[in-house]
Amino acid sequence: MLLVGSYVGLSKLLLAAFPVLLLAWLRFGIAAVAMLHWLPRPAGEAPLSQRARRLVFLESFLGNFLFSICMLYGVAMTSALAAGVTMAAIPGVVALLSRIFLGEQIRPRVMWAIGCAMTGIAVLALARTAPGSEAVSPWGYALLLGAVFCEASYVVIGKKLTESLSPRRISALINLWGLALATPFGLWQALRYDFSTVALPTWGLLVFYALAASVFSVWLWMQGLKHVASSRAGVFMVLLPVGAAAVGVLVLGEVFTSAHGVALALAVAGLLLATWPERKTVDQARALRP
Numbered sequence: 455m456l457l458v459g460s461y462v463g464l465s466k467l468l469l470a471a472f473p474v475l476l477l478a479w480l481r482f483g484i485a486a487v488a489m490l491h492w493l494p495r496p497a498g499e500a501p502l503s504q505r506a507r508r509l510v511f512l513e514s515f516l517g518n519f520l521f522s523i524c525m526l527y528g529v530a531m532t533s534a535l536a537a538g539v540t541m542a543a544i545p546g547v548v549a550l551l552s553r554i555f556l557g558e559q560i561r562p563r564v565m566w567a568i569g570c571a572m573t574g575i576a577v578l579a580l581a582r583t584a585p586g587s588e589a590v591s592p593w594g595y596a597l598l599l600g601a602v603f604c605e606a607s608y609v610v611i612g613k614k615l616t617e618s619l620s621p622r623r624i625s626a627l628i629n630l631w632g633l634a635l636a637t638p639f640g641l642w643q644a645l646r647y648d649f650s651t652v653a654l655p656t657w658g659l660l661v662f663y664a665l666a667a668s669v670f671s672v673w674l675w676m677q678g679l680k681h682v683a684s685s686r687a688g689v690f691m692v693l694l695p696v697g698a699a700a701v702g703v704l705v706l707g708e709v710f711t712s713a714h715g716v717a718l719a720l721a722v723a724g725l726l727l728a729t730w731p732e733r734k735t736v737d738q739a740r741a742l743r744p
Contacts, residue, residue: 459697
């Protein structure tokens with residue numbers, strides 16, 4: 455999630471050089487080359503069922519393609535910090551979708567952790583909308599909110615996929631679908647784009663963005679989902695806005711305030727609440743006795 459937050463923030467720099475649809479297409483294309491050797495079915499893994507094929511497509515369409523489009527257009531209309539503020543709502547949406555579609559119980563500590571994340575978003579939102587702050591487009595926030603639901607769906611569907619597919623193969627398959635979906639739009643913008651104007655450092659940043667967005671972060675996330683409930687995993691998404699805000703401050707020159715410090719503290723508190731090992735109390739131990 456820190457990787458995702460970093461490329462969300464750094465995408466602001468890439469959007470100054472590439473149109474949105476072309477940027478998304480280049481990202482999927484570079485990642486497809488990097489993950490080509492992950493596509494073959496490993497020995498011992500069952501062939502894809504029709505249900506798994508549908509889930510792979512939905513995972514890519516919502517979590518890769520639509521998320522990229524909504525996120526990139528949203529960041530272009532707002533800022534890295536605005537993206538972080540809005541996407542801090544992901545843990546709450548993940549817990550809600552996990553309850554609806556997976557039937558997962560939401561433990562009280564996870565609810566408190568979600569509360570910490572949502573309080574952090576409120577603190578940052580109030581700081582961002584303070585007098586004298588930079589104005590942002592309401593449509594940008596609407597697109598970022600769409601990215602929130604896309605990313606939350608990505609978590610829930612990914613949890614089901616890890617039951618039958620390896621994280622590497624999931625990463626390669628959903629990226630390939632993302633490339634197929636983005637190719638018509640990417641080619642349309644590529645025919646009208648002058649690639650000679652792109653500086654060498656920008657190409658390097660594009661390669662980092664592609665590998666971080668489609669290879670490393672997806673593989674790490676799917677690997678983690680094999681062992682963690684999706685409602686609890688959603689709390690880790692609070693690190694996405696933390697990473698995006700850090701890039702906004704350290705790279706894009708946004709000012710770090712006490713509000714950012716409070717939001718960061720709330721994010722860490724939420725992670726501890728969600729992941730700290732639980733111990734049975736004396737009363738619980740007695741209740742378990744016959």
